[in-house]
Amino acid sequence: MKMNSSTLFVVCLLGIIANVNAKECRATIQDACRPYINKQSNPLLESTCNARYGAIGHLEPDLVKYATSHLVKSFEYLLMSTHFGNYDMNREGFEKLFRGYSDSKWADTIELIKHITKRGGKMNFSPISTSADNYELYEIESLAKALDMEKSSMNDAYLIHERAIRKIDSSHDPEISHYIEEEFVEKEAGTIRELTGYITELSQMLAESEDNGLALHFFDDYLKGL
Amino acid sequence: MKSIVAFAFLAVVISAVSSELHCTVKRPNIPNDWIDMVRPCVEEMKKQIQKEINASMKYLAMGAHFSRDTVNRPGFAKYFFEAASEEREHAIKLIKYLLMRGELVSGVSKLIKTSFDALPTTHWNNAVAALEDALKTEAEVTKSIRNVISVCEEPNDNSRFNDYHLSDYLTGEFLEEQYKGQRDIAGKISNSRNLWATMVNLENSCSIKNCCKQCKIKYSRPQFV
Numbered sequence: 001m002k003m004n005s006s007t008l009f010v011v012c013l014l015g016i017i018a019n020v021n022a023k024e025c026r027a028t029i030q031d032a033c034r035p036y037i038n039k040q041s042n043p044l045l046e047s048t049c050n051a052r053y054g055a056i057g058h059l060e061p062d063l064v065k066y067a068t069s070h071l072v073k074s075f076e077y078l079l080m081s082t083h084f085g086n087y088d089m090n091r092e093g094f095e096k097l098f099r100g101y102s103d104s105k106w107a108d109t110i111e112l113i114k115h116i117t118k119r120g121g122k123m124n125f126s127p128i129s130t131s132a133d134n135y136e137l138y139e140i141e142s143l144a145k146a147l148d149m150e151k152s153s154m155n156d157a158y159l160i161h162e163r164a165i166r167k168i169d170s171s172h173d174p175e176i177s178h179y180i181e182e183e184f185v186e187k188e189a190g191t192i193r194e195l196t197g198y199i200t201e202l203s204q205m206l207a208e209s210e211d212n213g214l215a216l217h218f219f220d221d222y223l224k225g226l
Numbered sequence: 227m228k229s230i231v232a233f234a235f236l237a238v239v240i241s242a243v244s245s246e247l248h249c250t251v252k253r254p255n256i257p258n259d260w261i262d263m264v265r266p267c268v269e270e271m272k273k274q275i276q277k278e279i280n281a282s283m284k285y286l287a288m289g290a291h292f293s294r295d296t297v298n299r300p301g302f303a304k305y306f307f308e309a310a311s312e313e314r315e316h317a318i319k320l321i322k323y324l325l326m327r328g329e330l331v332s333g334v335s336k337l338i339k340t341s342f343d344a345l346p347t348t349h350w351n352n353a354v355a356a357l358e359d360a361l362k363t364e365a366e367v368t369k370s371i372r373n374v375i376s377v378c379e380e381p382n383d384n385s386r387f388n389d390y391h392l393s394d395y396l397t398g399e400f401l402e403e404q405y406k407g408q409r410d411i412a413g414k415i416s417n418s419r420n421l422w423a424t425m426v427n428l429e430n431s432c433s434i435k436n437c438c439k440q441c442k443i444k445y446s447r448p449q450f451v
C-alpha cells in the first residue's frame with residue numbers, strides 16, 4: 001500500500017512534468033485567457049501552439065544542411081558558368097547549362113527554407129566553410145564535376161529519406177519522406193542521367209578526333225540549342 | 227554528304243589508333259588591345275559582386291524569418307525572398323558586364339565566396355524593423371555603387387582612364403534601381419507604421435463592429451497579408 005501510493009505519487013509527478021513540457025495548445029490558450037492566473041511573458045512560446053509534429057525535431061538539422069548545400073552548389077555552378085562565359089573559353093552552351101543548374105539550386109534553396117518553416121522548423125544561417133575549389137574547368141571536366149555534385153546531392157536526399165521512413169529512433173516522418181521523393185529525388189534522377197549522357201557523348205567525340213576543337217564546338221552548339 | 231562519310235571514316239580510323247581523350251584545345255592568341263578596363267576599377271567591380279551576394283543572403287534570412295510558423299508574415303516572406311533573388315540577379319548582371327568587357331579570364335574561382343560568415347542578424351522584432359534594416363542595407367549598396375563609379379572614372383593608377391561606358395551603365399541600370407527601390411521600401415515602412423497607428427486608434431475610439439469595414443480596407447493591402 002505504501003509502495004503503491006509512492007509509485008502513484010511518482011507517476012503523478014512525471015505526468016505533471018510531461019504536461020508542462022508538452023502542454024497542448026488548447027490548454028495553453030485556456031490558461032492564457034484566464035484572467036487571474038499568474039501569466040508567463042509569452043505562454044505560447046513553450047507550448048505546442050506551433051506547426052511542429054512528427055519527426056521535425058530529428059530531421060530539422062538534416063533539412064537545414066540540405067538547404068545549405070543547395071545554396072553553396074548554386075554559387076559553385078554560377079562560377080563554373082562564368083568561366084565558360086569569358087571570351088577565351090567562349091562556350092555559350094556550357095555557360096547556359098551551368099547557369100540553369102545554378103538557378104535551379106537557388107530556387108530549391110528557397111523552396112527548402114519554405115518547407116522547413118512549413119513544418120515549424122527554423123532555417124539556420126550558421127557560418128559555412130567549404131574547401132576552396134577550382135571552378136575554372138575544361139569542358140568535359142566541368143560535366144564530370146557537375147555529375148559528382150548531383151550524385152552527392154542525391155545521396156543527401158537518400159539519407160534524409162532513409163531516416164524519415166525508419167520507424168525506430170523516432171525519426172519517422174511520412175510528410176518529409178514524401179516531400180523529398182516528390183520534389184528532389186525524381187528531378188535529381190533526371191539531371192544525373194542527363195549529365196551522364198553528355199559525358200558519354202562528349203568523351204566519344206573527343207576520342208574520335210585528334211583535333212577536338214570541332215567536336216567541342218559542335219557539342220557546345222548542341223547545349224546552346226537546348 | 228561525302229565529306230561527312232569521309233569524316234566519320236577518318237574518325238573511326240583515329241579512334242582505333244588512340245583511346246586516350248584529348249580534352250582541351252589550344253587557345254589561339256587573341257589580340258587584347260580591346261580590353262581597356264583598368265585594375266582598380268575591375269577590383270571594385272569584383273568587390274561589388276560579393277556585396278550584392280551578401281545583400282542577397284541578408285534578404286534570404288529575412289524571408290526565412292517571416293516564413294516561420296510562430297512569426298507568420300507570408301506577405302513579407304515572399305517580398306524578401308524575391309528581394310534575395312533580385313540581389314543575386316544584380317551580382318550576375320555585374321559578372322556579365324565584366325565578361326562583356328573581356329574580363330574574368332582568370333581568377334573566377336575566388337569571385338564569389340562559397341564559404342559564408344555568420345549573418346549579423348537572423349531575427350527581426352517585426353516587419354518594420356526588417357524593412358528599416360533593408361533600407362539601411364540598400365543605402366549602403368547605393369553608396370558602394372557610387373564608389374565603384376568614382377573609382378572607375380578616376381582610377382588612382384596613373385592611367386587616367388575614365389570608364390565612360392561603365393559609369394553610364396552603373397548609373398542607368400544600378401543607381402536607377404537603387405533609388406526606386408529605396409523609395410519603395412521607405413513607402414512600405416510608412417504604410418506599416420500608419421497601419422499600426424490606425425489599429426491602435428480604432429481600438430481606442432470605437433467598437434470592432436463599427437470599424438469592421440475600415441479594418442478590412444486596411445488589411446486588404448496585399449503586402450501585409
Ligand SMILES: [Fe+2]
Pocket residue numbers: 278281312313316367
Ligand atoms: Fe543590388
